[in-house]
Amino acid sequence: MAADYIKIMIEEGTVMGAPGLPVLSDEILKAAVEEAHKFDKIVIAHVLTARSSQTAIALGVDGLGHLFIDRPELTPDLVQSIADSGAFVTPCLVLNSSILGNPASDLANDPRVHSKLSPEWIDILNSSFNTFPQGDMENSFKNVMDLHRAGVDILVGTDVSPVPVQNLGGLVHGASVHHEMQLLVQAGFTPIEALQSATSKPARRFGLHDRGRIAAGSRADLILVNGDPTSHISDTLSIEAVWLKGVQQQS
Template identity: 55%
Template structure:
């Protein structure tokens, strides 16, 4: 086992700029930060002019093996699945494979019969809820007992957290979707909390966000896009200690913006993605063109200023241009740029993709650069603290110490 000793490197440690300029990797772990001497026999890498970051954590995806591989190419070393068919056996296999990003999963969400995301499946011509897929049956709940049973079932099946859908369809181009009533939602949330799991809500309007808060959720997988945040909702989210993954890239896509077309044309991206994914980046949902994207950016800034934890996530899923504007891995870098556009400092934006999601999802072994943590690392040319777009100047990625050039 040969150690790697990086020297003369700028270090963002997950929280801020470190005074140290060396990092040592041995096996799967970071073993030293700031050591003056390299271990005997180590490969010494002069990283002058480059910056080392913790591996990025995408806090909202719908992923696959191929997508996990794409994510890792862009320095995303962990993806958090928010609605997908991941058996415990599959996840054990993935977590041991250093050629793909690590994954955590909610498995399948609490959802209403015929509610979100069934409209997306209809749009794509895929199977309807109730069809079986890789051993899972698409569930729905309509009573408190059914909600409690769902949470128990998927907790036993290995869910790392629980997802709930609170989506009546206005922003998705399908107004009037069935939704779960608050009593049923609250029963599911309470059961998850009894079992020690956090609950993350899909909510894209202010009213659904209020409902999510009312039933006691821990985090939001989206930020509402129908209104700018007012002081009441800002205070409510801050007081409840709810974290928010705004998924700005998909919010822009829902509003029909083609902002990701420039990303697809960037040679730092186009050389790492297949044509179907490049076509998807150039696409958009365009289901809520009446929205004002600046209002979403303003809401993110206000929530961050109020002390609400902001996490970087993309809602990347499958390569379909009509559900486009987003791609695994690449869109994390776009999300970071949009967080800075919203008013976060480069330091805060990078924390939103590293230490903050690690803390919010209890991933204590990653998200920072410190001795004893996983060697999930991203080396980029330039300094993203000076200019956030340097995160795409990817030099080297390590996943558990395994090097991917």
């Protein structure tokens, strides 16, 4: 099975409670990027700090997985370099919030979420990574808005574990996508911009040209909600029906 894209890790552990983690040399990382590009593969870099983000952009990656949590003086230059490179950013604000010690309890207590999750996943939502409590979520909001205003494509992502792991708290499959859109709106996105970051923008950046928009000839992957998420983004959780490739799914 061929890979759809390549992800490289630039994680020195600064905000993950494990400073000093070994990181591959820039030479090895650059070789990985160049080889992937020879095969027309998208390259994404896992980064969580401004310094690692700067390194990734210098290596020529196509996208950043995660958003730098810190906000040093070089942030304006970093934002401009990301914009100039054409790279996208998948900030995973839900992860940043958890790293800073914020559980997703409001999401866990929402009856539209609580009724659909097992007790194990509810417990996960009510916990957090809490590895960088000295940080400030406002920095993440400012960073993502600076990137957005600079014209960088912002994509919705969550970094969710496939199974409930207690020290990987605050994240859960499915519902955290809705939470991510809520946090984007809290940062300053309009609801429509947040919806685009979860639909048309990821489809375009990953070359999935048959989906992500409601248009003739596109895949009929649709949801029907009770409400208006273009005005109130949390209405995306009020799901009434789902269609996959034009076929209504059983709830």
